[in-house]
Amino acid sequence: MAAHSLSPPLSRLLFTVKYVSLHSRCCAVHSKAHYSTVYNPNEKTFDKILIANRGEIACRVIKTCKKMGIQTVAVHSDVDSSAVHVKMADEAICVGPAPTNKSYLNMDAIMDAIRVTGAQAVHPGYGFLSENKEFAKRLAAEGVMFIGPDTHAIQAMGDKIESKLIAKAAKVNTIPGFDGVVKTAEDAVKIAQEIGYPVMIKASAGGGGKGMRIAWNDDETREGFRFSSQEAASSFGDDRLLIEKYIDNPRHIEIQVLADKHGNALWLNERECSIQRRNQKVVEEAPSTFLDPVTRRAMGEQAVQLAKAVQYSSAGTVEFLVDSKKNFYFLEMNTRLQVEHPITECITGLDLVEQMIRVAKGYQLQHKQEDIPINGWAIESRVYAEDPYKSFGLPSIGRLSQYQEPLNLSNVRVDSGIQEGSDISIYYDPMISKLVTYGATRNEALAKMEDALDNYVIRGVTHNIPLLREIITHPRFISGDISTNFLPEVYPDGFKGHQLEVDARRELLASAAALYIAAQLRSQKVLGDQRVSTIPVKCTHWELCVELGKGCHAMEVTKSGDVYNVEVDGGKVEVIGAFNLASPLLPLTINGSDRMLQCLSRDASGMIVLQYLGTVFKVRVLSKLASELNSYMPEKVPEDTSSILRSPMPGTVVAVSIKPGDTVAEGQEICVIEAMKMQNSLTAARQAKVKSVHCKPGETVGEGDLLVELQ
């Protein structure tokens, strides 16, 4: 434990601090879990489990362990020593420095941790060592139970080539493609031509969209081969690739399976995971609007056949691509707990982690297939620390200076492993939390999600709530008309935030004006005895100008009590609100409907930054006089950005493809930045000669750092 190295009195002190925060956190968390299955305290499982993971999934597993009366051991890297999962666990062991291959993937250190703590079983979570057969083998050798399937199933399903062959044999529908190992870029091109474009190139050992590229022609195949093999090597330590037919416009629907060591297997219905960017899931729901009971059963039964074919035990997921005619093809099987498992838990009432632990101990499944219900609807939004305005999400880092989960709302579940003050670093996945809402119907769950996103306070890092809220309120999403191409189809020019309609714009402007007035009036509220009396401005009517983008909107506001009547752009808006100027949340009633706005910042020069309908808008409120005089102010010329290349995100420079004096063509690769294990190629905006290069491979760069200057 990190505190071991500190002096005794100090560690005592730190422990007090830890205990207090831990206690309050756990209480909040437990009141929110909803499972219909009742834990049987007489069913003995393990005394102590080590969780070989971090972040939200480690916290998720610890919660169930606590429910089952199992002691927990957290492992952590040095930078994670005060992370939430470390605080929640009964014991914590540092397994190395920040980079994952030295800590969370460091099997030697984790094996040592198991020995030192005497843990009887290991829950691997997802990612890291969860599908690593080597790890499973080493655990088996030491007599430690791996909470997951046995090595055979991991091996069979972990290899995409082998898994397809097994699936075929088990009479599961599969996609046409090349079932061998691709050695060189030219091999890749040849195979791609045989199958026919488009093709998908992916890491044989991969998952989670990492090391995965789509190619539409020979050049893209070569580039895809290069990137995928590099990413595969850095993420999984295995650069083998496979190539298969790419199904255009498909849905990604997966079946949750649960099997025991006695040959019983169940399918726990589907999860619709079609909303993706760069092959990573963003919004998931269960059930899917698309499946009819017959297709659902067919998919479920094939998934169970596959599980049985590999003598699968524990929880697993069989992923399918479903085309518009409801043909479905086996994609891969994930032999672990999925990120999006909570939505299945919400509609079935099962605690999957609890079931995994039971199964690992050797108990039979408690349920029969006919016991598995679909109760209501659940939706999950993955809240990421990333900028949705750049390629639907490029990682951002920072410190969560303010953080409030919307747990005050009912039917909301938030799985997170961070808290106010946590750092989102470049070393790990930028996921902040999984926000899950549920309801009796899909509409209820969607309305709740809207509310929850509006009430979610995240400050200090850029996050993707604007995008999430746009997705779940988009007519196509609401009608269920989605595919894995949803984002590029709906936002062909990239995500630009919420586009304000006339009414919504008026509401935003009026809210900003009301907030401005509330703040102005508060400035006059000086308390205590005054030697020289204060004479406040007696004003109930204001003439203001509100700037939004390039437009300037004149408005008149009258106020009585908490009611602000605003005339703007030829329309009237009534805003009712008792403004708490210290709170990030602004609950307002605008023209009779309740709206939750957020105030991100407010300064003396009238600048107000508001989050409205999920998107952040910068507004400037000025008195009429100040606005008129503002036209005399000189305009400051912004920096010319076409000739400089700045890093769009924090990360590590992997390669620099040019040197000063080179001439680059438009779109030519200039350098490659790796962040959160994703490689991103940065290209020239126009043809130019390279003036200077300010980065070199291996260097860490921050967002906005100057990389290359063009002439």
Next chain:
Amino acid sequence: MYLNHSLCRINTIYSFRPTYSNFWGHVLQGKLTARERVELLLDPESFVESDMFVEHRCSDFGMEEDRNKFPGDSVVTGRGRINGRLVYVFSQDFTVFGGSLSGAHAQKICKIMDQAMTVGAPVIGLNDSGGARIQEGVESLAGYADIFLRNVMASGVVPQISLIMGPCAGGAVYSPALTDFTFMVKDTSYLFITGPDVVKSVTNEDVTQEELGGAKTHTTVSGVAHHAFENDIEALLNLREFFNFLPLSNQDPAPIRECHDPSDRLVPSLDTIVPFESTKAYDMLDIIQAVLDAKDFFEIMPNYAKNIVVGFARMNGRTVGIVGNQPKVASGCLDINSSVKGARFVRFCDAFNIPIITFVDVPGFLPGTAQEYGGIIRHGAKLLFAFAEATVPKITIITRKAYGGAYDVMSSKHLRGDVNYAWPTAEVAVMGAKGAVQIIFRGKENQAEAEAEYVDKFANPFPAAVRGFVDDIIEPATTRKKICSDLEVLASKKQVNPWKKHANIPL
């Protein structure tokens, strides 16, 4: 007859907004007129002008001619209100003889300064002047001196703020320099003793106005100005905001504004903010902002001597002065510039009854010839002096390092700190473990073991706590709650220094 004539001209002046095509338009490019500035700075319709009829008295060089006389001359003066609170204002008018200072101009300024002193209200100067009225000769110089004297007499009695909104050169610069705060407008304001031409002829240096005395120079290099704003409007609106923090005079307590942020709010993020490695940096501003009312911090000199952070904020509505070492810059050490920056701020707070809250993470004074030759001993003593003589409520929080003499300096218990807290991560010691061990165990083997022993004994808050040098070791999350409750109690603090004509701070 004369009156009518004058009023007519006053009206002309009052509504005078030159267009860009004429000469004044060129002069005003990007700037507001003197009256527009006053109107924007003060509450609507609160301005009460004085000496609108005063004219200059020069009779040489044709100045006596009617066309060279302007009612009010080159400055607008009077009183008004900012958020209902009284303030005296002068605003120099560049459209009248380049805002140059005549005897009459000076007399108008002196008059409102005298009134401000008798009433006990702050003075704000909006400076935009080409310098002395050369036609008036020594009369103009006398005018400057009259203002300087009043600046000095008012110092520590009423807050004085200068906002430089145009050129300010020669003798004129000393009035802003004598006031408590000097703000500038970027790109349109300059402060220098002599302009680039004279510099060229004397020292043969080629330098632009902007480089010599622009906002960037004075807020980053010289430390003459305390803040710079984008343009006239932002400067004036921010000045209104800044004014809210200040008491009207030294007879008034720190103002209390209605507060929406609960005074007992816990700040859990502070529990993890100090890194485990004691050499790793963090941002002291994160701590400061998390503790304050609604993260509302008006930082003074944010771009100068960044290893110390100073500024105004509120705790449960009451204005406080914040001083904090900034570990992110030069490890938060004290050097010449940061000592002077801190000392001046502490003295302002003390003069105007503003409680001082000090966040300490200081590895010591910066060593080296540059510092020693520059007089770090003398300048460092200023900060020590300022903290020691201050009689306002003083609350200190040691977040991490408090090493050596710098520990003493940073509002320690020994300098009459009222409440001194340490976080569990605090290390109060003469120096860091490595250096200490090299001295104590010189030549001994097993330095690592000795170092561990030293860390165990001293790299924690207990040695200071058992001696009563810190009053309590607190959970970081409770910092805001504790400070707010202490300030409530300390509001009635009375402490008097021995009678003296004035102290002799090592200047």
